[in-house]
Amino acid sequence: MPPGRAITPGLAGIRDEVDVVVVGLGITGAGLALDAAARGLTVLALDAHDLAFGTSRWSSKLVHGGLRYLARGHLAIAHESAVERGILMDVTAPHLVHPLPMLTPVGHDLTRARAAMTWAGLHAGDVLRRTARTSARTLPRPRLLNATEALSLAPSLRADALRGGLLAWDGQLEDDARLVVTVARTAASLGADLRTRARVTAATGTRVAVRDELTGVAYDVRARAVVNATGVWAGGLDEEVRLRPSRGTHLVLRASTLPHTRVAVMVPIPRTSARFAMVLPQPDGTLYVGLTDEAATGPVPDVPVPSEAEVDFLLDVVASAFASPPTRADVVGAYAGLRPLLEVPGTRSTSDLSRRHAILTSDTGLTTVVGGKLTTYRRMAQDTLDALVADGRLDAGPCRTSSLPLLGAAPPDELRRLDADARLVRRFGTDAELVLSTARGVTGLPDDDLLAPASDDVPVTLAELVFAVTDEGAHDVDDLLDRRTRVGLVAADRVVAEPLARRALELVRAARQGARDPRLHRT
Ligand SMILES: Cc1cc2nc3c(=O)[nH]c(=O)nc-3n(C[C@H](O)[C@H](O)[C@H](O)COP(=O)(O)OP(=O)(O)OC[C@H]3O[C@@H](n4cnc5c(N)ncnc54)[C@H](O)[C@@H]3O)c2cc1C
Numbered sequence: 001m002p003p004g005r006a007i008t009p010g011l012a013g014i015r016d017e018v019d020v021v022v023v024g025l026g027i028t029g030a031g032l033a034l035d036a037a038a039r040g041l042t043v044l045a046l047d048a049h050d051l052a053f054g055t056s057r058w059s060s061k062l063v064h065g066g067l068r069y070l071a072r073g074h075l076a077i078a079h080e081s082a083v084e085r086g087i088l089m090d091v092t093a094p095h096l097v098h099p100l101p102m103l104t105p106v107g108h109d110l111t112r113a114r115a116a117m118t119w120a121g122l123h124a125g126d127v128l129r130r131t132a133r134t135s136a137r138t139l140p141r142p143r144l145l146n147a148t149e150a151l152s153l154a155p156s157l158r159a160d161a162l163r164g165g166l167l168a169w170d171g172q173l174e175d176d177a178r179l180v181v182t183v184a185r186t187a188a189s190l191g192a193d194l195r196t197r198a199r200v201t202a203a204t205g206t207r208v209a210v211r212d213e214l215t216g217v218a219y220d221v222r223a224r225a226v227v228n229a230t231g232v233w234a235g236g237l238d239e240e241v242r243l244r245p246s247r248g249t250h251l252v253l254r255a256s257t258l259p260h261t262r263v264a265v266m267v268p269i270p271r272t273s274a275r276f277a278m279v280l281p282q283p284d285g286t287l288y289v290g291l292t293d294e295a296a297t298g299p300v301p302d303v304p305v306p307s308e309a310e311v312d313f314l315l316d317v318v319a320s321a322f323a324s325p326p327t328r329a330d331v332v333g334a335y336a337g338l339r340p341l342l343e344v345p346g347t348r349s350t351s352d353l354s355r356r357h358a359i360l361t362s363d364t365g366l367t368t369v370v371g372g373k374l375t376t377y378r379r380m381a382q383d384t385l386d387a388l389v390a391d392g393r394l395d396a397g398p399c400r401t402s403s404l405p406l407l408g409a410a411p412p413d414e415l416r417r418l419d420a421d422a423r424l425v426r427r428f429g430t431d432a433e434l435v436l437s438t439a440r441g442v443t444g445l446p447d448d449d450l451l452a453p454a455s456d457d458v459p460v461t462l463a464e465l466v467f468a469v470t471d472e473g474a475h476d477v478d479d480l481l482d483r484r485t486r487v488g489l490v491a492a493d494r495v496v497a498e499p500l501a502r503r504a505l506e507l508v509r510a511a512r513q514g515a516r517d518p519r520l521h522r523t
Helices: 027-038 067-071 075-092 112-131 147-153 176-189 231-236 308-319 374-390 412-417 422-443 447-451 462-471 477-484 491-512
Strands: 007-009 017-023 043-046 097-107 143-146 162-173 193-196 198-203 207-212 218-228 246-254 264-268 276-281 286-290 331-339 358-361 367-370
Touching: 007 176, 017 027, 017 198, 027 043, 027 176, 027 367, 027 374, 043 176, 043 198, 067 075, 067 112, 075 097, 075 112, 075 162, 075 374, 097 112, 097 147, 097 276, 112 162, 143 147, 147 162, 162 176, 176 193, 176 374, 176 477, 198 218, 218 374, 231 331, 231 367, 246 308, 264 308, 276 308, 286 308, 308 331, 331 491, 358 374, 367 374, 412 422, 422 447, 422 462, 422 491, 447 462, 462 477, 462 491, 477 491
Parallel strands: 007 193, 017 043, 017 218, 043 193, 097 264, 218 367
Antiparallel strands: 097 162, 143 162, 198 207, 207 218, 246 286, 246 331, 264 276, 276 286, 358 367
16 A cells, blocks of 8 residues: 555644545445545545444444345335345455355244245345346355254254254355455545544534544644534534434354354244344354344443343343353353434334435535445445535546455455465455565564464454554554454453554554654554
């Protein structure tokens, strides 16, 4: 990456006039920065805390095909979701999104009628896949399994009442925050200036007041368009934007709690007709159990906290499906996120509120884009930039992002052939070698040290932590453990990894004193 094209904590050296200011660097803001930079516009993108500080790191990490929308009759949104899933898996991020088999056990609490309805839904989902032109090689067709086949994929299921299973496929992210960081890094590689620890205190359609949270210094930046992509905090910059956030909670278990679970397991939620709790195996040796949908009232916290009732609810729901159900003692972590749902007059339940994105323009000309989901971030950015170009506020060509691979992207076959550390390939794709060589150059340490996991249970390496500081704008231990990696999801693992994070920060700091590499002088 050429010098200066980076993600930088603080505001030192920013320009006072650009084409587009983007406020917020969750997936929505990162996607906007990428789209605008790819159209050749000058971009300043700002986050009060860090990349992926908000909702974007608290998701289920799924890349959905839109089945849920189909069930509610929202055909256009369902199709849009399926198309975006295909673009992510085939073009822009095949290194970060892989196919996830999802098993609905038949028996237990799934009545024959509900099984038939679920099977019909899975078939409709497959029609969506085909209309979105995603091949069955990328996402196989749904299949009926007998009880033996179902058990071989999830041996911890209760065998006694199991009659079989419904198997379908969707996309799963390596990690939601990693998607944000990769989109952000790709935007930076195209010239966007991305700043963290940069709080916007006021915004109109052509101006932002922004405070450097490291120094306290205030700046004023002019722009031809300002886009508010602050998710659940959007109302803080534009009081006309009214949100009704809903909280979604996940539990984190060790993979060994439900051994050899190779598929996501969908467990019907009692007394609902089409809602399921999910047990989701993760690439890092954990399992997530999710998720709730609770109206969240009151002020929006920086970091939402799961309630005890949500933890009990999730454990209760999944208990019926497993021979040795997880207990409270198995819960090694839990996290909650707030869905930024737009207030729609006349709706009671948050699950009825539209999940589609909305683009709103205030009286001051400030554009807010809110709603949507990780899966559709690219389309949200395209629609927003197209609207600003159509209004004559921006002078730019068409959107390029549907054919623009993110940094490190390559087809799965090519990734499998790479001669590089497997964890780095999973998280950085073809940039795995760049990560290692950067860490080598900065620290002078041998590869064995740079690639050693923090412990048997904690796979994070010094190489990725050093790269996070030099190339991904990580500023402190929290950035490293809670957003560049996700060790922080399990408190005990976080303690184990903390010395490694401190070492990475110290090694880069030492290298910066007297360094010749200009990337080391950024912060
Ligand atoms: C529990 C849960 C599970 C989900 N699961 C999925 C899933 O599996 N798949 C999927 O596709 N989608 C999923 N979603 C939806 C998806 O996560 C969200 O729609 C998406 O992450 C919202 O991103 P965002 O960038 O709009 O907001 P955020 O990620 O919240 O980003 C907003 C950013 O704005 C910054 N900010 C706020 N105020 C200011 C300010 N004044 N100045 C500067 N910066 C500011 C914040 O620090 C934050 O980083 C899920 C959502 C939830 C809640």
